[in-house]
Amino acid sequence: MLLLALLGIVDGTVLLESTQKPLHHATVVIPALQRITETDDNGKFQFKDVPQGRYDIIAHASGLTDSRKTIDVKDHTTVDFAVKLMVIRQEITVTASGRAETTLEAMNSVATLDTLDLASKNATSLGDVLDGQPGVHKRSFGPGSTRPVLRGFDGDRVLVMQDGVRTGTVSSMSGDHGEPVDPQSLERIEIVRGPATLLYGSNAIGGVVNMITDHHQGQTASHDGLHGYISTNAGSNNGMHGASAGVSVGIGPWVGRLSTGGTRTSDYDTARERILNSASRALSGSASLSRYADKGWFTMGYNTQRGQYEVPSDEAIALPYTRQNVRIGGGLRDKLDFSINHSNWRHDETHDGEAENEFHNSQTDLRLVAHQRRRSFGAWALHRDYKAIGEEAITPPVSQNSFAVFGVETMKLERARLQFGGRVENTRYGPEEGRKRGFTGFSGSAGINVPLWNGGAFVSSFNHSFRAPALEELYANGPHPGNLTYEVGDVNLKAERANGVDIALRHTSPRMRAEATGFYYNLKQFVFLAPTGHIEDGFVEAEYKQAAARYTGFEGRVQSMLHQNVWLQLAFDAVDAQLTLNKTSLPRIPPIRGRTGIDVRWKALSINPELVLANRQSNIFQTETPTAGYATANVKATYTLARQHTLHLFSVNWFNANNRFYRNHLSFIKDTAAEIGRGVAFNYTVRFY
Numbered sequence: 253m254l255l256l257a258l259l260g261i262v263d264g265t266v267l268l269e270s271t272q273k274p275l276h277h278a279t280v281v282i283p284a285l286q287r288i289t290e291t292d293d294n295g296k297f298q299f300k301d302v303p304q305g306r307y308d309i310i311a312h313a314s315g316l317t318d319s320r321k322t323i324d325v326k327d328h329t330t331v332d333f334a335v336k337l338m339v340i341r342q343e344i345t346v347t348a349s350g351r352a353e354t355t356l357e358a359m360n361s362v363a364t365l366d367t368l369d370l371a372s373k374n375a376t377s378l379g380d381v382l383d384g385q386p387g388v389h390k391r392s393f394g395p396g397s398t399r400p401v402l403r404g405f406d407g408d409r410v411l412v413m414q415d416g417v418r419t420g421t422v423s424s425m426s427g428d429h430g431e432p433v434d435p436q437s438l439e440r441i442e443i444v445r446g447p448a449t450l451l452y453g454s455n456a457i458g459g460v461v462n463m464i465t466d467h468h469q470g471q472t473a474s475h476d477g478l479h480g481y482i483s484t485n486a487g488s489n490n491g492m493h494g495a496s497a498g499v500s501v502g503i504g505p506w507v508g509r510l511s512t513g514g515t516r517t518s519d520y521d522t523a524r525e526r527i528l529n530s531a532s533r534a535l536s537g538s539a540s541l542s543r544y545a546d547k548g549w550f551t552m553g554y555n556t557q558r559g560q561y562e563v564p565s566d567e568a569i570a571l572p573y574t575r576q577n578v579r580i581g582g583g584l585r586d587k588l589d590f591s592i593n594h595s596n597w598r599h600d601e602t603h604d605g606e607a608e609n610e611f612h613n614s615q616t617d618l619r620l621v622a623h624q625r626r627r628s629f630g631a632w633a634l635h636r637d638y639k640a641i642g643e644e645a646i647t648p649p650v651s652q653n654s655f656a657v658f659g660v661e662t663m664k665l666e667r668a669r670l671q672f673g674g675r676v677e678n679t680r681y682g683p684e685e686g687r688k689r690g691f692t693g694f695s696g697s698a699g700i701n702v703p704l705w706n707g708g709a710f711v712s713s714f715n716h717s718f719r720a721p722a723l724e725e726l727y728a729n730g731p732h733p734g735n736l737t738y739e740v741g742d743v744n745l746k747a748e749r750a751n752g753v754d755i756a757l758r759h760t761s762p763r764m765r766a767e768a769t770g771f772y773y774n775l776k777q778f779v780f781l782a783p784t785g786h787i788e789d790g791f792v793e794a795e796y797k798q799a800a801a802r803y804t805g806f807e808g809r810v811q812s813m814l815h816q817n818v819w820l821q822l823a824f825d826a827v828d829a830q831l832t833l834n835k836t837s838l839p840r841i842p843p844i845r846g847r848t849g850i851d852v853r854w855k856a857l858s859i860n861p862e863l864v865l866a867n868r869q870s871n872i873f874q875t876e877t878p879t880a881g882y883a884t885a886n887v888k889a890t891y892t893l894a895r896q897h898t899l900h901l902f903s904v905n906w907f908n909a910n911n912r913f914y915r916n917h918l919s920f921i922k923d924t925a926a927e928i929g930r931g932v933a934f935n936y937t938v939r940f941y
Contacts, residue, residue, distance in 0.1 A: 405458025
């Protein structure tokens with residue numbers, strides 16, 4: 253009886269402010285309790301068995317601003333919300349800590365792109381979608397084969413996930429392998445900058461990118477009726493055109509979801525010339541079935557991606573690919589969740605239509621996490637089989653087995669919040685030919701978040717990260733056109749270890765959002781490709797070596813209201829990375845970059861001109877050439893029409909409006925293929941509830 257007296261009920265209604273009508277499918281979160289639910293057809297929500305006390309509660313609707321209130325929970329507490337379209341939206345993340353929380357409260361530096369942000373992102377590869385976010389650049393081998401680079405970290409040091417699990421592609425292994433994506437099919441993308449090894453393993457020493465769809469297992473509530481979206485896009489310069497659609501049907505505790513989409517592009521034009529053999533195409537489809545009960549939930553799903561991207565060159569080189577994924581997940585509310593994920597990836601490399609190389613990657617990973625109010629702990633396991641066939645089979649077939657246990661504890665003090673945890677991970681490689689290797693290491697972190705004023709916080713964290721060498725670093729031996737090198741691995745490599753510090757100052761209010769973050773990472777036994785000076789098979793021979801290295805940088809952004817209808821937008825990032833002993837700059841480190849723009853608003857219309865400035869990059873590795881600085885202008889216009897049952901998004905993006913000829917320093921083929929010139933992209937998306 254005493255326990256029942258200390259629990260209460262929280263309920264209320266979420267309205268669309270412009271119409272004062274109930275808003276369906278809105279998400280309501282109590283971050284401190286990790287409780288989340290959705291509104292019904294009448295805009296109603298309810299939380300049962302809420303411990304009495306003071307909490308922040310947030311109402312979130314995709315494409316609209318979030319509303320945040322503080323409540324004192326007693327026996328029965330009612331709180332109502334009215335949401336509207338605003339420049340500053342409360343960003344929610346589940347990737348940073350494995351639980352729903354705002355980016356203001358997160359220990360890591362997190363950025364979130366939601367439906368409204370993704371509406372104008374017309375691309376078939378993930379690096380193109382995220383390029384320009386603070387601390388995020390793109391590595392490329394052409395427009396269809398791009399991958400995000402976080403704070404200068406690339407490849408095996410950046411983990412890419414979809415709906416919280418690894419995608420299973422081989423984009424981390426080679427510069428010409430991309431990470432396919434249909435941005436219109438996503439609810440949001442979450443970017444965790446800095447070490448995230450504690451929750452996600454040694455591949456996340458530089459950060460995590462999580463693409464979240466409507467099929468994600470973080471959904472914990474059913475809905476009645478029909479939800480969905482339809483999206484179309486088209487563009488000039490590269491002849492881009494595509495469409496996506498998805499539907500979610502809820503009947504009682506059951507929800508079934510279907511989605512599909514496809515995009516095509518042709519060869520693109522720079523400001524001076526056409527880049528031949530730069531077309532791409534992508535097609536995806538997903539299906540899932542979920543059941544939600546009062547105490548738990550269960551979901552199963554299937555996803556497939558097919559496509560092809562071409563490599564700009566004098567030869568007709570193309571990489572057709574397929575990815576298939578099966579996933580089962582479930583859990584007990586606020587107590588336990590699990591996932592079993594299996595992915596099969598294959599891509600070929602063809603010359604004039606003839607397949608010359610094949611790459612196969614099959615992997616299964618399992619994850620189990622138990623939750624208490626202030627702590628989470630769990631286990632993760634992975635089995636992977638990788639093989640390459642053809643002239644670029646520079647490694648033997650290799651099996652990989654990994655296992656880890658981890659835990660995270662959060663302590664709430666009177667004036668601060670502390671978070672600390674640890675992870676022990678073991679990775680073993682079993683090549684078909686050659687020496688077997690095994691690595692065991694510890695990753696740990698400690699962080700503090702101190703509220704300084706209403707909406708302001710100081711955040712600092714210390715991270716110790718462990719990374720086992722990647723299989724290509726151990727076993728490579730042969731020409732690798734994707735990295736423009738003849739690679740020689742070293743089976744005797746040791747594990748890579750890093751100590752890092754992040755310091756951030758954040759502020760979020762209806763009139764301003766600002767964040768400034770500085771970071772420093774000291775890496776021991778850092779693995780890098782060192783050229784020997786010899787030429788093998790037409791490529792520079794390079795050996796995988798180890799030495800101490802350090803990464804230092806800064807990133808920041810500001811959104812500030814100059815007038816009720818005029819907002820200033822600024823962003824800046826810089827990173828310097830060197831081998832410590834001889835001060836040699838590491839390869840493909842992004843130049844200093846800044847963005848400045850304004851967002852002019854009139855009712856539902858937004859016009860956003862901006863200028864992107866990149867400095868010359870002359871701090872280069874010995875096999876690189878310098879890249880000139882540049883300034884490009886972009887103009888984006890968006891019209892958002894919000895109704896009780898629908899959200900319409902119209903966007904026009906005039907990119908590189910000044911038709912500047914420039915090169916991306918992180919492109920493996922920057923000296924032969926400059927970036928895209930002037931063009932216009934159009935998108936229309938409707939979401940219905």
